[in-house]
Amino acid sequence: MPKIVIAIDGYSSCGKSTTAKQVAARLGYAYIDTGAMYRSVSLFFSQHHVALTNPKAILDALQQIHITFNHNARTGRNETCLNGLNVEEEIRKMYISNIVSEVSAIPEVRYAMVAQQQKMGRKRGVVMDGRDIGTQVFPDAELKIFMTADPTIRAQRRQIELLERGEMLGLDAILENLLKRDYIDSNRSEGPLRKAHDAIELDTSFMTLDEQVDWVIQLADEKIASLHRKGHFNPQDA
Incomplete structure (x- = not known):
């Protein structure tokens, strides 16, 4: 069966x-x-x-960053590794949430990460989520989803x-952080958050x-079946 790229963007x-x-x-992707x-x-x-205002320091730092993903068989969870060190818990903390939109708005950072992401998904058979996957990283993705939700509900989920990670923050502070990130993500010059013209919205x-x-799986199954009927196969499936 053909393999596809599923791009999931949103807030x-x-x-x-x-x-x-x-x-x-x-899907086994x-x-x-x-x-x-x-x-x-x-x-x-x-x-x-x-x-963040020093382009040379940023470029030098990016040369030292190597990011990989591991699956922990014991916990059943995916883990993010930075230069070989498991940082999954640390990167989810609020102090990182407070700076990540500003960091990700830096063009040099986006160029470096987009190049890595495109390399990872070159052979298809991937599900990738972010802010600009369907618009910039994989504009040719076979299935594009744009997810949204009420801001207050999003803040409650984040709280x-x-x-669960042992951080206690008020709902107002979390909502303020989310809205600030929404604004930065949507208004940055490089890879802004926006719905691709051919993306399907999911509230x-x-x-x-x-x-x-189940909703995404149904759409994926329909897309894969359609490509199969048309005889679209990936080279690695032959």
């Missing part, structure tokens, strides 16, 4: 990553968390005191995630995770 805390992981698992890549860059910049405000995953 923070809409369920993109969790949905993408489960869709990839059910690779999952690439582009948000974790930008968070890892943000962590490296924070740890090494890289000035629950933080509590997850009142959907369960299972409903979200």
Whole structure:
């Protein structure tokens, strides 16, 4: 059967990553968390005191950053590794959330990460979520989803995630952070957050995770079946 690229874009805390992981698992595809890549860059910049206004320091730092993804068989979770070190828990903390949109808006950072992402998905058979996957990273993706949700509901979901990690923050502070990130992500010059013209919108405000995953899987199955009927096969499937 032909393999496709599934691009899932949208706002923070809409369920993109969790949905993408489960869709990839059910299809037997690779999952690439582009948000974790930008968070890892943000962590490296924070740890090494890289000035976001210094292009040379940024380029030098990017040369030292190597990001990989591992599947932990014991926990069943995907883990993000920065230069060989598991940083999955650290990059999800609020201090990283407070800087990641600013870091990811830097053109040099986006060029470096987009190149890595395109290389990862070159052979198809991937589910990739982020902000500009369907518009810039893989404009030729066979299936594009744009996820959105009510901002207050998104903030409530984020609050629950933080509590599960031992961080206690008020709903107003989380909502303010999300809205700030929305503005930066949507207004940056390089790879802004926007819905691709051929993306299908999914409002997850009142959907369960299972409903979200089933919805995307149905669309993927229909797209794969359509390509199969037309005789579109990937070279690696031959």
